[in-house]
Amino acid sequence: MRPGTPFTLILGGxxxxxVAHVGVLQAxxxxxxxxxxxxGSSVGSLIGAAWAAGHSIPELREMAIGLRxxxxxxxxxxxxxxxxxxxxxxxxxxxxxxxxxxLIGDRTFTELNLPVVVNTVDINSGMQVFWGLTGLxxxxxxxxxxxxxxxxxxLPPREIRGHFYVDGATVDNLPVGAARALxxxxxxxxxxxxxxxxxxxxxxxxxxxxxARATEVAMQSLLELRMRSWTTPPVYYIHPRVxxxxxxxxxxxxxxxxxxxxxxxxxxxxPGEWPVAGDEGVYxxxxxxxxxxxxxxxxxxxxxxxxxxxxxxxxxxxxxxVTTPEQEWSPTGGGFIRHCPxxxxxxxxxxxxxxxxxxxx
Numbered sequence: 497m498r499p500g501t502p503f504t505l506i507l508g509g510x511x512x513x514x515v516a517h518v519g520v521l522q523a524x525x526x527x528x529x530x531x532x533x534x535x536g537s538s539v540g541s542l543i544g545a546a547w548a549a550g551h552s553i554p555e556l557r558e559m560a561i562g563l564r565x566x567x568x569x570x571x572x573x574x575x576x577x578x579x580x581x582x583x584x585x586x587x588x589x590x591x592x593x594x595x596x597x598x599l600i601g602d603r604t605f606t607e608l609n610l611p612v613v614v615n616t617v618d619i620n621s622g623m624q625v626f627w628g629l630t631g632l633x634x635x636x637x638x639x640x641x642x643x644x645x646x647x648x649x650x651l652p653p654r655e656i657r658g659h660f661y662v663d664g665a666t667v668d669n670l671p672v673g674a675a676r677a678l679x680x681x682x683x684x685x686x687x688x689x690x691x692x693x694x695x696x697x698x699x700x701x702x703x704x705x706x707x708a709r710a711t712e713v714a715m716q717s718l719l720e721l722r723m724r725s726w727t728t729p730p731v732y733y734i735h736p737r738v739x740x741x742x743x744x745x746x747x748x749x750x751x752x753x754x755x756x757x758x759x760x761x762x763x764x765x766x767p768g769e770w771p772v773a774g775d776e777g778v779y780x781x782x783x784x785x786x787x788x789x790x791x792x793x794x795x796x797x798x799x800x801x802x803x804x805x806x807x808x809x810x811x812x813x814x815x816x817x818v819t820t821p822e823q824e825w826s827p828t829g830g831g832f833i834r835h836c837p838x839x840x841x842x843x844x845x846x847x848x849x850x851x852x853x854x855x856x857x
Contacts, residue, residue: 507540511743514539519756615664
């Protein structure tokens with residue numbers, strides 16, 4: 497990305513993995529790349545708004561690395577005991593309120609140093625509302641950020657203008673679509689969600705862990721669907737490798753911040769992968785060879801359900817066949833691979849396949 501290029505920065509949600517966005521901002525600012533707008537979900541909205549409120553990167557790093565569970569999550573014992581199933585949430589609202597007040601204060605959106613948009617959902621109507629857009633910018637930033645962090649069941653909904661709002665990740669964890677309302681030549685989207693990481697024994701960790709994992713799976717599926725048909729403005733997608741860390745882990749915060757910095761720095765060091773004016777789709781793009789191991793394929797047809805229409809067919813023996821083995825994928829392409837129950841489908845970089853063939857020939 498060239499310095500001076502207008503771009504919108506999307507900071508996705510992912511629980512405590514969202515502190516990776518501090519490292520993302522550090523890498524950008526060190527290179528003179530300041531976003532024209534920030535759109536945030538959940539902790540992404542908190543980090544983006546805190547920076548736009550005037551906190552320096554060193555201050556945000558110290559805050560992120562020093563967070564403790566009690567600073568965000570304290571079980572609502574009284575509500576759980578007396579209200580039982582009618583308790584508004586598993587955790588109390590006060591710790592997060594205090595953290596938001598410390599970082600953002602009572603500012604409205606118009607009082608921030610640069611435009612910030614916060615992704616929320618009206619829990620009663622299902623309407624997605626982006627606070628900070630024109631006409632939605634005269635409310636307290638802190639209220640919008642709390643709502644955006646209020647994962648249903650974990651934190652209570654937030655009342656704003658007589659309606660109750662929760663985490664916008666409920667419908668869109670990486671809201672690139674909102675950037676179309678803001679202009680700019682490019683979108684830089686940072687995803688800290690779980691991706692397709694395999695977890696072990698989630699079912700043994702209690703209902704909260706099961707619900708959190710189910711939420712991660714839903715977020716990933718929705719993201720893949722949205723990105724599959726994306727056109728303009730072009731999106732450059734960065735995925736810090738934090739998917740192995742739980743959404744609510746406080747044991748890896750320094751690692752998460754550093755990984756956000758590493759992933760962003762690495763992306764900026766590969767300028768040839770970035771889109772230019774007039775490009776469409778999601779970047780960086782890669783050419784891959786998709787193959788099916790016939791001995792593993794059981795002919796269940798899951799690939800026909802999960803992959804883009806026409807990509808797979810079943811032959812006369814009932815085995816899956818790839819119609820176009822060489823393809824160009826965006827970073828979110830290929831999600832159908834993990835849905836094969838016998839792990840019969842694989843993809844390799846086209847260059848690596850060509851090199852293997854050259855050596856064997």
